[in-house]
Amino acid sequence: MRQLKIGVIGCGSIAKHRHLIEYAQNEQVEIVAVCDIVKERAAEFAALYEAKVYTKYEDLIANKEIDAVSVCTPNYLHAPMSIAALNAGKHVLCEKPMATSKAEAEDMIEAAKASGKKLMIAHNQRFVPAHLKARQLIEDGELGKIYSFRTAFGHGGPEGWSADGADSWFFRKEKAFIGALGDLGVHKTDLLRFLLDEEFVEVGAFVETSSKKKADVDDTAVCVLKSQSGIIGTLAASWSYVSQEDNATVIYGEKGIMRLLDDPVDSLVIQYQNGEVAKYELGQIQTNEAGGQTSSGVIDRFVSSIMNQQESPVSGVEGLRSLQVVLAALESQETSKIIKI
CATH class of the missing domain: 3.40.50.720 (NAD(P)-binding Rossmann-like Domain)
Incomplete structure (x- = not known):
């Protein structure tokens, strides 16, 4: 071979x-x-x-x-x-x-x-087993009409991960261009586009540098996103989650609530409107923390x-569509306006 x-x-x-x-x-x-x-x-x-x-x-x-x-x-x-x-x-x-x-x-x-x-x-993130299962369930109508979502990706920052530690290029605008929003937030814009099978059309955001004093890029961002069909939700990306990583996503639908990577054992949980609960133990996402280096x-x-x-599997066109959401978030911060994509 x-x-x-x-x-x-x-x-x-x-x-x-x-x-x-x-x-x-x-x-x-x-x-x-x-x-x-x-x-x-x-x-x-x-x-x-x-x-x-x-x-x-x-x-x-x-x-x-x-x-x-x-x-x-x-x-x-x-x-x-x-x-x-x-x-x-x-x-x-x-x-x-x-x-x-x-x-x-x-x-x-x-x-x-x-x-x-x-x-x-x-x-x-679109290859994580819980996310693949979630997309299938949403596509099959398990949650009915999707109303809203919230997603977060945050940890203590790249200094504990980068080969250059606190002197890493991640903190320098001329090399990184964008901070936590590009490092972590773009993963979540890609995931949400994948899960909902829709594009985002409007973005509003607050993008700040609050925890990394020597950085000239953002370390904390909170965005409000609206999709083509009117699904609205929030996305948070941060290097200021100091105790442990947060990689959870919650989808709110007419038939129930889906929680992804929100539980240490059951990586997909659906809480149905009628009180029933379905739990799927599909393994956790790989992390930068000790013991987290799975494929x-x-x-x-x-x-x-x-x-x-x-x-x-993730084309340049797909990458651009996910990038455009974080570019719009930056523009929203700069202009204090809701940005149309």
Whole structure:
């Protein structure tokens, strides 16, 4: 069986704990190259995975042996690196948020189209078993008409996770562009679009920097979203949840209330209007906390889509639609207005 030859650009924590380890566990993959501007960091993973070391991404994507790359770099580099790799004939798995503007995202989509290669954005929440089951149940009418929702994604901040700790690029606007809203909130805009199978058309938001004194990006955001059919709800994204992570979503419908990742054992619970309760023990989402490094599903689906010549599991267009919601939230904060998408 032919193996897919992979190069990973950026050897920080997301590469270490997600991309590299999950590629290594996939029998259809051979990691052949790693790249980081910190040569020692790249060399460490090169030794571990018997891969070639690069310090310039341009040299890595010029390697004709490589079939596909993961882009695991600071946000401002996502678009230029992805476009360059696509233009060089590589399939691309890009970390979120996919870009720092709508124009950049559209350029990535166009590059994928022109090259005929796959572009996937690493939105893992739609692959969580409880979320997949929830979408199916909502689609089957288990909750009836959906009225509202609330969702949150928060933890104590990236300094405990990032390879650079408190000095991480996550806190610097020129490299990150956006803070907790882009790091965590965009995951939830993607999840809600997936669960409800609708686009959001209006966004209002309060976006603040309150807990990370040295950051020049947001660390706490609360958004109000309205969908095409009039479903309204709230989305919170924060780096100020200091004791433990919150990744819960609650969907309110005419027949009951669905709670996702709101219970430590039962990852999907439905409380029906008639008093009955259904509980599904489907496993928890992977986290950045100790013992939380289970498979995200992203890598396996990316590899499968290439090997089986399937559509990208989370296309550039999907990534852009999820990004547009957080871009609208930023605009809402800046203008103190409700923004139409």
